[in-house]
Amino acid sequence: MTTYQRIVLASRPTAEVQADNFRLETKDIPAITDGQLLVRNQYLSLDPYMRGRMSANKSYAAPQALDETMIGGTVGVVLESKHPKFAVGDTVVGTLGWTEVAVSDGTMLRKVDTTHIPASAYLGAVGMPGMTAWYGLNQIMAPKAGETVVVSAASGAVGSVVGQLAKLKGCRVVGIAGGAEKCRYVVEELGFDACVDYKAGNLEADLAAATPEGIDAIFENVGGAIFDAALARTNAFGRVAVCGWIAGYNGEPTPLDNARFILTNRLTVRGFIVSEQPEFWPQGLAELGTLVATGKLKFRESVADGLASAPEAFIGLLKGRNFGKQLVKLS
Amino acid sequence: MTTYQRIVLASRPTAEVQADNFRLETKDIPAITDGQLLVRNQYLSLDPYMRGRMSANKSYAAPQALDETMIGGTVGVVLESKHPKFAVGDTVVGTLGWTEVAVSDGTMLRKVDTTHIPASAYLGAVGMPGMTAWYGLNQIMAPKAGETVVVSAASGAVGSVVGQLAKLKGCRVVGIAGGAEKCRYVVEELGFDACVDYKAGNLEADLAAATPEGIDAIFENVGGAIFDAALARTNAFGRVAVCGWIAGYNGEPTPLDNARFILTNRLTVRGFIVSEQPEFWPQGLAELGTLVATGKLKFRESVADGLASAPEAFIGLLKGRNFGKQLVKLS
CATH class of the missing domain: 3.40.50.720 (NAD(P)-binding Rossmann-like Domain)
Structure with missing residues (x-):
């Protein structure tokens, strides 16, 4: 594997989101330097907040930049690491975007345990x-x-x-x-x-x-x-x-x-x-993780297959066509 | 003085309040019994909340009953007392309604000091x-x-x-x-x-x-x-x-x-x-009283003269015709 695919924001929607607001690109997998790691994403999370980021309007967050990888939560596996806190094979949750592969310096990335909780749940009920x-x-x-x-x-x-x-x-x-x-x-x-x-x-x-x-x-x-x-x-x-x-x-x-x-x-x-409430996350995630691991908190996923299906899945989410947590399976 | 005047709710408004939603009545001054006192009201307060009470709609408070004295905050002077906590000549603040004279058993009535704060202010900035x-x-x-x-x-x-x-x-x-x-x-x-x-x-x-x-x-x-x-x-x-x-x-x-x-x-x-927040009143009234007494908190009053003028003054208040706190001077 020497190349990977990603999706960038090609244009901003004028009203409803259209498939051509996105563009699929093929890129070469980069070499990593000291302090970096390479992640192969397994799942991409699709969430309604992304619609807000696609507009240039004033909102609580900076707008998604044009021609850059679309923002998005991800769970994946470390392929290569020159970072002291992450090892090859670790499962990591972060915000690496609509992309099959990403380089990270570890910022906002956390290692998770998939023994009792499926990896995808870290983008949903435990995310x-x-x-x-x-x-x-x-x-x-x-x-x-x-x-x-x-x-x-x-x-x-x-x-x-x-x-x-x-x-x-x-x-x-x-x-x-x-x-x-x-x-x-x-x-x-x-x-x-x-x-x-x-x-x-x-x-x-x-x-x-x-x-x-x-x-x-x-x-x-x-x-x-x-x-x-x-x-x-x-x-x-x-x-x-x-x-x-x-x-x-x-x-x-x-x-x-x-x-x-x-x-x-x-x-x-x-x-x-x-x-904006980071101080509550440790307690909340611990409670949610226990409830999922013990079967007391149920969840349902709609899983689209492959990065190329993400735009249509996202448009469906905004129209309420999904049923439960909308994910895209990337590998 | 053997009679007094009061205003009752004659009918509920269908849209804007009209003068004929009210009725002025003349009543005999009653004799008081043990535990009661008789108050001659000096000022009646007119407030926007009264509009809500005039309707029969569900609201946070029970509707004003028809043919009963309109609800309203008052400040007045004790004319007669068979109540251990109030003496003739005391200035008292309460909710005795749109009436020149009222009998009270002391419930929700409090004695106030008018040395540094004018009586009417207890219906406004210090009320x-x-x-x-x-x-x-x-x-x-x-x-x-x-x-x-x-x-x-x-x-x-x-x-x-x-x-x-x-x-x-x-x-x-x-x-x-x-x-x-x-x-x-x-x-x-x-x-x-x-x-x-x-x-x-x-x-x-x-x-x-x-x-x-x-x-x-x-x-x-x-x-x-x-x-x-x-x-x-x-x-x-x-x-x-x-x-x-x-x-x-x-x-x-x-x-x-x-x-x-x-x-x-x-x-x-x-x-x-x-x-609904009675626990804050002692602290709040103390602070407001000090600010009024020391001239740091200014207020303006629109004073209508005589009970009969109350309906038109109230209609004006709802239309924003008043300028500052709307009062009716009763004696």
């Missing part, structure tokens, strides 16, 4: 999505046993963990997801108490029926009309963790009609990005 | 409006010196205190108010750094010019388009105290177009009602 769920639930929503928790995008990599953690705390957990199949999975496989299919066309009434005692805490991944429906059901002193706003990722207006409930129900609404 | 400002600023916004704070309804009883307290903390303080006269007062008399006149028609551009370093904390009294303009200027980790939503008090839709900034700027947005 950034799992930590996002853990932080929002524990540090913002802080639900008590018996309270009602609502989670949008409930079958996704983040939402599925939020709901299962809330069930372990003794909450009534209601998901919101798109389609009967995802809702069935959320209830039957993940153990949520109920799931509302927003595509069925009766969101308000169905959510009211599923939350007879109102809503004490919301984990919001979508924004717009779905958030509005949940806001209208909040109880006094409800807490809302705002984690995603998928409804507006293509620049669509996403007006909120029910924001006044923030006042009338004295809600606390907090937006967050878990990468 | 519920002042505490609302104090709590929102200190417990939710918690601004640091040098940060930019924005306050809507800046010339009002609450907003004027928020801004002055923030100036004492070394913040850059920008008000939003309706009309050039109110804006001039906010800057020249209260010492805000700038004030944006939302009626001038350039809210977004004018607010941007007044907040060149963005906004770190918002005290929101209005909601809707005014809140939207401030949200668009927030900095990362901004804090928002949501205290009022005047824009929607008559049931108008008040969509928020910029709610997505809660996520992109990782804001904390909290609605609150200061009466």
Whole structure:
């Protein structure tokens, strides 16, 4: 193997992401120098936040540069090492991007144990999505046993963990997801108490029926009309963790009609990005790892095959076509 | 004096409050029994929250009952007492309603000292409006010196205190108010750094010019388009105290177009009602009282004369016609 493939951002989307916003390139595998290591990526993680980075708009992170490797979380195996902390054969998790092979100086790279936890889970339930769920639930929503928790995008990599953690705390957990199949999975496989299919066309009434005692805490991944429906059901002193706003990722207006409930129900609404909370990661990852290793935290993966399939898989993710954590298998 | 006048809620408003939603009645002054006292009210406080109570809608408080004395904060003097804690001549603050005379059993009534603080201030800067400002600023916004704070309804009883307290903390303080006269007062008399006149028609551009370093904390009294303009200027980790939503008090839709900034700027947005935070009142009132008594906290009053003028004064308050704390002088 002397060459590898990578995907760069070729152009910025004007509205919906198109396949030609990306470009597949073949590159020569570089030689590494002292302090570096060479990683062969096994899995690439696809996540909604990447849509934000593709735009040049002001956001919480610098935009993805054009003609550079697309940003992305990865898990892979060390092929060569001139770095004292990493050895050939180590499994490493990092943010090496949409590429089969990458050189790293070890920054933001960590070695993981795959004895009891599959490598891919470090990109999902025991990685950034799992930590996002853990932080929002524990540090913002802080639900008590018996309270009602609502989670949008409930079958996704983040939402599925939020709901299962809330069930372990003794909450009534209601998901919101798109389609009967995802809702069935959320209830039957993940153990949520109920799931509302927003595509069925009766969101308000169905959510009211599923939350007879109102809503004490919301984990919001979508924004717009779905958030509005949940806001209208909040109880006094409800807490809302705002984690995603998928409804507006293509620049669509996403007006909120029910924001006044923030006042009338004295809600606390907090937006967050878990990468800004590094002090919580050791505790959170330890808890999530134990739950996955002991089978108490389930997850589902949609795995696209080969780097070239990443753009279509990513476009599908933004449209809700994935089912569970979206990965791309690279080797 | 054997009779007194009171105002009851005659009917609920269907949209804007009308004068005939109220009814003036003449009543006989009752005899008091053991444990009671009789108060002659000097001032009645008019506050936006009363609009919410006039509706039968679900809200944080029970609706005002029809044909009963309208709810309202009062300061008055004890005329007769068979209560061990109150003596004739004491000045007392309470919630005795839109009435010249009231019987009380002492519940929620407190004796105040008018040596250095005028009686009417106990309904404003050293009362519920002042505490609302104090709590929102200190417990939710918690601004640091040098940060930019924005306050809507800046010339009002609450907003004027928020801004002055923030100036004492070394913040850059920008008000939003309706009309050039109110804006001039906010800057020249209260010492805000700038004030944006939302009626001038350039809210977004004018607010941007007044907040060149963005906004770190918002005290929101209005909601809707005014809140939207401030949200668009927030900095990362901004804090928002949501205290009022005047824009929607008559049931108008008040969509928020910029709610997505809660996520992109990782804001904390909290609605609150200061009466639910009794543990903070002793400290807050002590600080506010000292600031008023020493002339460091200024306030302005609009005083309507006589109980019969209360309905029109209240309607004016909801339309922003008042200038500073709206009171009705009763005796």
